[in-house]
Amino acid sequence: MGSVIPGLYRKDPGARRKAVVEASGLSEDDLRALFEPALQDPVLDGMVENVIGSFHLPLGVATGFQVNGRDVLVPMVTEESSVIAAASKGAQLARLRGGFSAWSSEQIMIGQVQLTDLKDPVKAAEGVLLRKDEVLSMANAKDPLLVKAGGGARDIETRVLEHPAGTMLVVHLLVDCRDAMGANAVNTMAESIAPLLEDITGGGAVLRILSNLATGRLSGARAIFPKEEIGGEEGVSSILKAFYLAQADPYRAATHNKGIMNGIDAVVLATGNDTRAVEAGAHAYASISGHYSPLTRYSRDGNGDLAGEIELPTAVGVVGGATRVHPAARVCIKLMGVSSARELGEVLASVGLAQNLAALRALSLEGIQKGHMRLHARNLAVQAGARPDEVDVLVDAMAVDGDINASKASELLATSRSRSTIKRI
Numbered sequence: 001m002g003s004v005i006p007g008l009y010r011k012d013p014g015a016r017r018k019a020v021v022e023a024s025g026l027s028e029d030d031l032r033a034l035f036e037p038a039l040q041d042p043v044l045d046g047m048v049e050n051v052i053g054s055f056h057l058p059l060g061v062a063t064g065f066q067v068n069g070r071d072v073l074v075p076m077v078t079e080e081s082s083v084i085a086a087a088s089k090g091a092q093l094a095r096l097r098g099g100f101s102a103w104s105s106e107q108i109m110i111g112q113v114q115l116t117d118l119k120d121p122v123k124a125a126e127g128v129l130l131r132k133d134e135v136l137s138m139a140n141a142k143d144p145l146l147v148k149a150g151g152g153a154r155d156i157e158t159r160v161l162e163h164p165a166g167t168m169l170v171v172h173l174l175v176d177c178r179d180a181m182g183a184n185a186v187n188t189m190a191e192s193i194a195p196l197l198e199d200i201t202g203g204g205a206v207l208r209i210l211s212n213l214a215t216g217r218l219s220g221a222r223a224i225f226p227k228e229e230i231g232g233e234e235g236v237s238s239i240l241k242a243f244y245l246a247q248a249d250p251y252r253a254a255t256h257n258k259g260i261m262n263g264i265d266a267v268v269l270a271t272g273n274d275t276r277a278v279e280a281g282a283h284a285y286a287s288i289s290g291h292y293s294p295l296t297r298y299s300r301d302g303n304g305d306l307a308g309e310i311e312l313p314t315a316v317g318v319v320g321g322a323t324r325v326h327p328a329a330r331v332c333i334k335l336m337g338v339s340s341a342r343e344l345g346e347v348l349a350s351v352g353l354a355q356n357l358a359a360l361r362a363l364s365l366e367g368i369q370k371g372h373m374r375l376h377a378r379n380l381a382v383q384a385g386a387r388p389d390e391v392d393v394l395v396d397a398m399a400v401d402g403d404i405n406a407s408k409a410s411e412l413l414a415t416s417r418s419r420s421t422i423k424r425i
Ligand code: NAD
Pocket: 143, 144, 145, 146, 149, 151, 177, 178, 179, 180, 181, 182, 183, 184, 185, 186, 187, 210, 212, 274, 277, 317, 319, 320, 321, 322
């Protein structure tokens, strides 16, 4: 599969679909699941409560990604314009130096069991650790399928936490979730071991639920962005300065990380995964040092090029949850050619880095408004009633005037139509 499809953005959606099918080897049936997204009532009704319909969002494809030497077409579901173009731009720049080198850790999720009203929390923790094997077998008995897939409960950790209301013990159950996101699996296991932990400790179990701070499930990516494509040495310096502000200031870091999640969430959603779980994990990880920080890091390499890297928790799956239930999500996973949660995490990290670099490049070199306002002008032209063949003319006219608003779009449309009527007469 090749991920570079020249001129994809200039094609209409039908021609784009054809180009993506040719590049990826998707079948006609797969394709239908992407552009005939109306899920049937029984599927919808099985997903959430009180279903009355479904809600459509645009699905686009980011091009140019190369992850660990493999070309990947990246499906993205988002309502925000410029996200897919920016991800593709970042991928195209990284590609010039060999694309993204991505890595992933083991796929360990943490289930927490909170124990309170303990006489001696430290002794209670020791007691739990002594009976670790018993606790693990009890957890694993709850998910033979996961164990068969090579996963399951692997270890336990204990943490004694001080609180003004009393000291508590938190037992972490470490579960290898393999290719599932694992929330249901871990929650079931945490609930199943709670009575045994109460017996061992003499305390009372309160919460028994997974933690979204998935530090046992990290993904990362690195890439080099050639200086000549990002404004030369001065451009590299500007991007570094922008990064330093994110390191120094949580007000900037929040927006920096929001930009990263623009890309990551769009892929998480396209693959039927849980955006809130990944968001929660990312932001909690960003503050793990006690200071909310950027999820990416940049430096200048020996050549003067910009070296970027990212690391974040990626609690996602390619089985379980909605990943196999939602027909379009199934096809999106197939489109990327990923067959494991680790590979999906590696693509997510690469997308986050691409997205962030593209945003920093635009912000530091040309100001984000330039690109954004052109896309905004497109939306205004469409809202004013422009036909597809009229949109570009209107966008160009608004860009020339620098006057980009709804009344200008209507005015320009009326003028352009009256001129073409005169020409026809
Ligand atoms: P799931 O229970 O649908 O699927 C996971 C199961 O698939 C495993 O337990 C295992 O039995 C089976 N399986 C088969 N082949 C496997 C393989 N190769 N690797 C791993 N497992 C395999 O879903 P889940 O992944 O346990 O949970 C995900 C869902 O839970 C998401 O929809 C998420 O939104 C939801 N959820 C999230 C939270 C949270 O993030 N705090 C809390 C509750 C629920």
